[in-house]
């Protein structure tokens with residue numbers, strides 16, 4: 131999978147620009163710098179994004195250099211994520227199907243990141259600190275390193291472990307569990323040694339639906355544990371998150387009661 135991502139990103143810009151867009155609602159998009167229009171230094175990274183929920187994507191729509199692997203990886207990571215949703219439901223004392231039945235996977239997205247070698251890494255970031263606007267993120271990183279997690283006011287390295295995946299809780303999981311599960315703030319350093327590749331599978335609800343509302347799960351609430359967040363559609367959460375940008379503040383604050 132990592133080779134497939136390298137094959138895509140190391141194509142000529144002329145080939146890639148055909149897929150370039152800043153509209154991540156398109157099924158397959160090549161894009162750059164989540165924060166292109168923010169005043170802060172630009173993030174040093176490109177992304178090839180697949181909206182896994184789009185049922186209009188045909189195998190031949192994928193770029194030929196990674197057509198063999200991206201849909202297959204997508205199937206495997208989806209299966210793993212469903213099992214994780216079951217385990218997390220059980221950990222909350224709920225029926226194993228609870229999170230799956232909340233459709234925490236119906237708007238999934240696969241983000242294939244490529245962070246080019248950066249001549250002046252101290253002036254920017256691969257990705258600035260943020261929590262994901264997801265329930266869950268399953269992350270595959272290569273051997274280069276640079277991923278860090280914010281813990282007790284320090285940024286701690288998450289060293290790559292061969293064959294291992296990193297699983298992050300996202301903001302919307304924190305919201306529906308009323309802070310039982312905390313979202314993990316993370317960032318990626320830029321480096322001047324070698325390009326870095328990672329693949330994030332975002333477990334999300336369907337962004338096309340405004341009907342379903344996500345608030346703290348009723349079974350987890352009690353007199354001593356009243357709801358801490360208001361309900362929101364997944365689409366509204368993501369719209370707020372994207373409009374705010376990666377400015378180091380938590381999108382969850384906006385939904386606090």
Ligand SMILES: O=C(O)CCC(=O)C(=O)O
Nearest residue numbers: 241243271277318328330
């Ligand atoms: O590249 C990484 O390791 C992290 C990517 C990330 O944080 C994201 O896609 O939200």
Ligand SMILES: [Fe+2]
Nearest residue numbers: 260261262316
């Ligand atoms: Fe992230």
